[in-house]
Each structure stands twice: as structure tokens, then as C-alpha cells.
Amino acid sequence: MVLADAGCEVTMWGRRASLVDAVNTTRVNPDYLPGIELPAAVRATTDPAEAAEGAAFAVLAVPSQTLRGNLSEWAPLLPSDTVLVSLMKGVELGTAKRMSEVIEEVAKVSPDRVAVLTGPNLAKEIADRQPAAAVVACRDESVAKRLQAACHTPYFRPYTNTDVVGCELGGAVKNVIALAVGIADGMGLGDNAKASLITRGLAETTRLGLAMGADAHTFAGLAGMGDLVATCSSPLSRNHTFGTNLGRGMTLAETIAVTKQTAEGVKSCESVLDLARRHDVDMPITETVVEIVHEGKPPLVALKELMSRSAKPERH
Ligand SMILES: NC(=O)c1ccc[n+]([C@@H]2O[C@H](COP(=O)([O-])OP(=O)(O)OC[C@H]3O[C@@H](n4cnc5c(N)ncnc54)[C@H](O)[C@@H]3O)[C@@H](O)[C@H]2O)c1
Ligand SMILES: O=P(O)(O)OC[C@H](O)CO
Secondary structure: HHHHOOOEEEEOOOHHHHHHHHHHOOOOOOOOOOOOOOOOOOEEOOOOHHHOOOOOOOEOOOOOHHHHHHHHHHHHOOOOOOOEEOOOOOOOOOOEEEEEHHHHHOOOOHHHHHEEOOOOOOOOHHHOOOOOEEEOOOOOHHHHHHHHHHHEOOEEEEEEEEEEEHHHHHHHHHHHHHHHHHHHHHOOOOHHHHHHHHHHHHHHHHHHHEEEEOOOHHHHHEEEEEEEEHHHOOOOOOOHHHHEEEEEEEEOHHHHHHHHOOHHHHHHHHHHHHHHHOOOOOOHHHHHHHHHHHHOHHHHHHHHHHHHOOOOOOOO
């Protein structure tokens, strides 16, 4: 919708013929965005070759853990100069690879042809054309500028950045911190606890980013602080909502059963922790989220452990 509003012709691929037909005939995606009329320049298809034909940009927005499988089918269909754009905010389980790394590997393209779009961009608000800013990151700044122009609308303001690592980490780790903040909300903890989790969450994200060669400034920007604040404070966030349900006492299976869309942090908390260990970085909130979500640690026990960690200066 954003690309079409900015003047692009958009062909959207979907798996289900019934949903693709609904988009083409009613201009509405009834399952994901009921009540939102899509621009006429958006067409849908179940044929990936049709979606790929002549594409200047291929915007990838599947769950992070399915990207490798999906892209291995799509990559051979793309023109040789297509820029691949990741909207995904996760880290691959097992390999601990960022989405742009998976794209480079599977599509066999240079990092200069891979871009990342991230920032405080809750889909429902954007679909309502409420104002939002974002970041388009690419190692090649001229590519970032082309993508910036392709998605700049009166309600969507993209900035450029060449720090792809920092932008991707900001997007992936904020989902893990939003789970923690959601758990705190579900437990009935107060605003001081939430602000502390957000701030210390940003500290551990920045620590990981610096160890991986990111620029510290990125974490103070839209891809870091911006997305963290939006996701940790919005009831529209799937990650925050997932955490709230856990904090209220639902089991993991019950929480998964009531979650209709992708909450990336649930799987990516494990791959982010994997990354932290590979880079020898301490990420206590991420570790705690893994323990609560995947190892059944009661949130109250986890809270006591976090609060009684050894005392230290703030800047460590
Ligand atoms: N929704 C948001 O507000 C938002 C904002 C910014 C970034 N993102 C990121 O975008 C990515 C996708 O999230 P989403 O919100 O679109 O999730 P979603 O759950 O709403 O939609 C995921 C889509 O992928 C499809 N899908 C699921 N499994 C698939 C598979 N195996 N093969 C092909 N397609 C499959 C689903 O049918 C659905 O259409 C995530 O990484 C998320 O972090 C989401
Ligand atoms: O709904 P969430 O938790 O996946 O968050 C959506 C976006 O990433 C917010 O920027």
C-alpha cells in the first residue's frame, strides 16, 4: 500500500488463491486488513514468477524462519538487478544469521543489492495511513536512496542508513524485549519496571550490536529506540501481547493457540541468545525471556533473579 501510494506498481504474492482473489476483486485483504481499501496499483497473484517479473524491488515479508525455504524458490525468478528488501525482524534459528545474510546467501547477491526497511512501523497504523517514520538501510547508500524515494508518502517518512547490522539487530531484539515488557505488564508490574526493561533492553541490544560491528548511533534512532518504544508500549504489537498472555499465567501452548499472526521474538529470542553467546556478550533480559518462554521458568522466579544479579555501574 505504501509503495503504491508512493507511485509504484505493486504485484503482491500470496499462497491462498481465495485471499488473492479477494484482494483483486474487492481491493480488501479480509483476513489481515479488514476494512482497509488497497490502492488500485496493488494486484495480487499466487504465481511467484508473475510477482517477480520486471521487479525493481522484491519486498520480502514472510516469517523469518520460513524465508530460506521461500526465497530458494523465488530467487531464480528475479531479474538480475532487482533489489531485495527485507521487512523481517528476526534471526534464523540454528545459523544465527540476520535476514539480509540469509538473502545474500540464498539469492547469491552482493550486499549492495540487499536493503532493510525497519523502524516503529506497526502494520495496522500504517494501513490506516497514520504518520510514521522508518529507516531504509543498505550498504550502498544510492540503493537506500532509491528505495527511500520509492516508499516516501505524506504519511510514511523513510530515512536512510548504511548500518545494516545495527538496523536489523534493533528490529530483531526489540521483539524479545517486547516479550519481556509484555510479561511484566501481564504480571501487573508498574511503569518503573517497564521503563527499566526498555532501557536495559536497549543497553543489551547496543552491546550486541557493537560486538557485531554496528554503529552505536543506530540504536538511539528509529531502528533502535524508536521501534523498541513503539513495540513495548502498543497493544497492537503481537510480541507485547504474547508476553502479556504469558505474564497473566497462560502456558506457552495456550498463548500460541490464541496468537493469530507472527510474534517473531518467540523463536528469535533463542537465536538472539545464540548470537550473544557467539560474540561473548551478556544479554540477561534475552536470557530470561528464553528461560520463561522455552524452559518454563515462572515469571516471578525470573524477576527475582534479574533483580538480584550482581550490582554494577550503569555503563557496563
Ligand atoms: N505486522 C507488523 O506490524 C510488522 C511491521 C514491521 C515488520 N514486520 C515483520 O514482517 C515479517 C512478517 O510479519 P507479518 O506481520 O506480515 O506476519 P503475519 O503473520 O501477519 O503474516 C505472515 C504472512 O506470511 C505467510 N506465511 C506464513 N508461513 C509461510 C510460509 N511457510 N511460506 C510462505 N508464506 C508464509 C502468512 O500466510 C502471512 O501472509 C516479520 O518478520 C515481522 O517482524 C511486521
Ligand atoms: O507486532 P509486532 O510485535 O511484530 O511489531 C510490529 C512491528 O515490528 C513494530 O515496528
